[in-house]
Amino acid sequence: MDRDWELFLLPYRQTVDELKVKLRGLRDMYVLRKEHGPIEFVTGRVKPINSILVKSKTRQIPLNELETEMEDIAGIRIMCPFVEDIHDVVDMLKSRNDLNAVYEKDYVTHKKESGYRSYHLICEYPVQLIDEVKVVLVEIQIRTLAMNFWASIEHxxxxKYQGEYPSExxxxxxxxxxxxxxxxxxxSTIRDEIKGIQENYRFTKD
Amino acid sequence: MDRDWELFLLPYRQTVDELKVKLRGLRDMYVLRKEHGPIEFVTGRVKPINSILVKSKTRQIPLNELETEMEDIAGIRIMCPFVEDIHDVVDMLKSRNDLNAVYEKDYVTHKKESGYRSYHLICEYPVQLIDEVKVVLVEIQIRTLAMNFWASIEHxxxxKYQGEYPSExxxxxxxxxxxxxxxxxxxSTIRDEIKGIQENYRFTKD
Amino acid sequence: MDRDWELFLLPYRQTVDELKVKLRGLRDMYVLRKEHGPIEFVTGRVKPINSILVKSKTRQIPLNELETEMEDIAGIRIMCPFVEDIHDVVDMLKSRNDLNAVYEKDYVTHKKESGYRSYHLICEYPVQLIDEVKVVLVEIQIRTLAMNFWASIEHxxxxKYQGEYPSExxxxxxxxxxxxxxxxxxxSTIRDEIKGIQENYRFTKD
Amino acid sequence: MDRDWELFLLPYRQTVDELKVKLRGLRDMYVLRKEHGPIEFVTGRVKPINSILVKSKTRQIPLNELETEMEDIAGIRIMCPFVEDIHDVVDMLKSRNDLNAVYEKDYVTHKKESGYRSYHLICEYPVQLIDEVKVVLVEIQIRTLAMNFWASIEHxxxxKYQGEYPSExxxxxxxxxxxxxxxxxxxSTIRDEIKGIQENYRFTKD
Incomplete structure (x- = not known):
């Protein structure tokens, strides 16, 4: 049974690995061009089996429909320095040939009641396996560092509280x-000052 | 000449590589223990040759005294979720056997006039080379994500302005x-709620 | 000038990074299927600037024709356990959608006079940059570990001798x-015994 | 139960990660010095839980004595270009301050009946955990690429045959x-020709 899960998740793992290399590569291209880069850093993960099982129950998704109905088994997160960068990144992703944006949720313009802000782009990604090409769904979340920090605390x-927070x-x-x-x-008010600065400000560049 | 620099920087590169593996390992240990971890992520870099040259000029450090007088050729940065974690991390670093803290600068309690906040721990690290052990200086900066974000913008x-900012x-x-x-x-006010939660909130863990 | 080289080499670096992730992913797929895998390990490199300059002189390739005339600026090497695996890997590469095999040199069937054996597949690989897709050439060498060992010694x-070996x-x-x-x-005579063994023999799997 | 294993194995994983970084660093130091390097590549693994259970049964090692009685839970493998390099590597390992060689098995001079050749160095390695230093055993195997290839086939x-091979x-x-x-x-007869060559022959260096 474990093994079946491993086989099921394999194309998702491969998708996450490939997209991390591709998107981190973009980040380095901006650095090399000495331009302000809209990508601060990129993380990725495959949803743990346990979380898949819980979500399939809550959302009433039958296990044999996971591939089409659960869009975040493969997840990529892109952190941007400024709010304005988010839309640039979304546009860049939509223009790529190796990804196909299926739909999007703009929680930046329309934040959730909880306070959650983030841009979600759900895409199809064709991944080359040993003897076939498989198209998998991947959810790409684009957000600022401040949004990310808040979201991780809220998560x-x-x-702990299963969504039922005490009012305090x-x-x-x-x-x-x-x-x-x-x-x-x-x-953001500082942003225009940064744009066009002929040096990237990331730590790795000192 | 390039080659000489590469040889000079080699023990620093090795130090950064080893400390990144060691400190990232600690982060994973907290996750596995299902405890709140004080380490969010760890980055490291060796100061670019050009920055070394500029700093040696500005600070009037002769090139043959770099090893003892320039303390940030090897640099590690540890990002913490909460301000309170910073001191826990500092204590943990000081108690390690493979590091020797030489001195520290607490810009968290006493922020710089510019607004800069961060904790700097300057340490000696013995690194094993082919036929000798070399003790190198390494600067470990410990800060929250918010501190880090501000610092990167300010940097x-x-x-751009070489420290002479327009008043605006x-x-x-x-x-x-x-x-x-x-x-x-x-x-921080939320912190106590988080402590003791039996699940790490990092993205990689979903 | 250095910077120009970095910009020129960037799509090659990205190509090597992406192909390493893709081909190492295939290796893991075989392990997971508990099949004999034809890929033992995968390495990659971008040709050092110095080697590009030397080769452009020797082969009389003008620097502005490097993109079309020098096929090994991006290089991938795939090591196979058995000679027979080489053709399986070549076929698999040719069937991929994200690569286009341009031509091949079969130094396995027809070894070079020097004793060199290896299979070279020269491919076009479309790599997504910030605002365009660039098609770059990449040379994929496929060989056994024994072929690889000999080749590295000969290299x-x-x-040392610039090809003019003393007869000894x-x-x-x-x-x-x-x-x-x-x-x-x-x-190879042992190969059939290995095939179908329900366990991969690689070290990482113990 | 799974979690307990993860906690038990954690210091072994950390040991393997640290030693890989340390030993791969040595390899790069030789490259930079433009000397013949005795280390071709380095791999590492933590023994899978299943293999630990099987071995504890076969060797009659009680599970609560694994730490002192099973010496290869953490395993490092160093591949050398030439047989002669093996002893250089062993000497270098023994002279390190961060490792303590406990005993060794020289299957290079005295190959096993099966044909197996390799040098095993069993060491104590002190690994820094969150609040203590733990000394773990690690088995370092040193061998040539040809020895390694044969061993992987034999493994x-x-x-398949559980050690009872048909005579063929x-x-x-x-x-x-x-x-x-x-x-x-x-x-090895070619070795003296290689020694002192002012360029490393590894692929990554072209």
Missing amino acids: SLNY INNRLQKAAESAFQLDEEM | SLNY INNRLQKAAESAFQLDEEM | SLNY INNRLQKAAESAFQLDEEM | SLNY INNRLQKAAESAFQLDEEM
């Missing part, structure tokens, strides 16, 4: 969401 | 520093 | 080529 | 062992 609390926690989360939003705002 | 602007830019930077500080504050 | 001696060295190289060939032969 | 057949298979394995030995011999 953690959500796990809820207030704190809302306040933190506002602070994260404010930080992004302040950063 | 970038500093590059200066105001913006100050405001952004306040927002970053506020975000850390809000996060 | 090293060639460097030449004799030794010929003898070593024969031993390498014999090892491959002995291994 | 695979052993798995046995003959083939013996012949292959002789070919592998011969290849090493031929290579």
